[in-house]
Amino acid sequence: MTPQRQLVLDAVEELEHATPEQICSSVQRLAPAVNITTVYRTLDLLERLGVVRHTHLGHGAPSYSVHEHEHLHLVCHWCGQVAEVPTERLDELAGQLRTDFGFRLDASHVALSGTCARCAAEHPPVQSGDARADA
Template sequence: MTEAALVNTVRAHGLRVSALRRTVLRRLLAADAPLTAEELARGEDVASTYRNLNALETIGVVRHIHLGHGPGRYTLSGRSAGWVTCERCGRSTPIADDALHRLREAVLAVTGYQAGFNRFPIVGRCVDCI
């Protein structure tokens, strides 16, 4: 995913590509992990950052996720479909798509429910905290 492709997607949905919107996209592209709105704003206008994140989420460019206690975080759509978070140390790790597919199949087979795992993480203890 490139900045140009993201900008084209934003424009294709009829949204303006403002300086702040472009900054939010750049920061999400550069991020190794999901960020809070405050981290994305970096001391600038947090309310405007939230509005931009909401608009980007509405068109499917950004995902709002929760990785445990604390504020919601944002990531680009398609980066990772699921996360696992340690309930003791708070470390979060993305789940590979093939592994997530197997987890969803296992949950469906055992419970009859189709699990999403896309907004909230699987919570447990990492190998360092067991």
């Protein structure tokens, strides 16, 4: 483990969920010479070694966390809030997918998109026949 790789891993652990750019910014506070290419290569290596994992929380760069940091992500379309939910919430679905299709779900890589409670109250769904729906 080189000092640069350790800095990247330390940043992932500290930030919990972070894009490569955020990780790079954190690392550069301590080691300004470390560039984004080094961060991407290190994240790739650490993921192949099973130390970190990535999740796509929406459009854009993936978010990295340490491998043991397992949960589902609920991502709000409106405000971008990311809530964490235990992976066990998908146990029933995972069992059904295994039974029906022989598919083994890795729920630790799952991000579900939707609308958080606060935004749902502020932005009620558009009903069919509503002028906004017909526009």
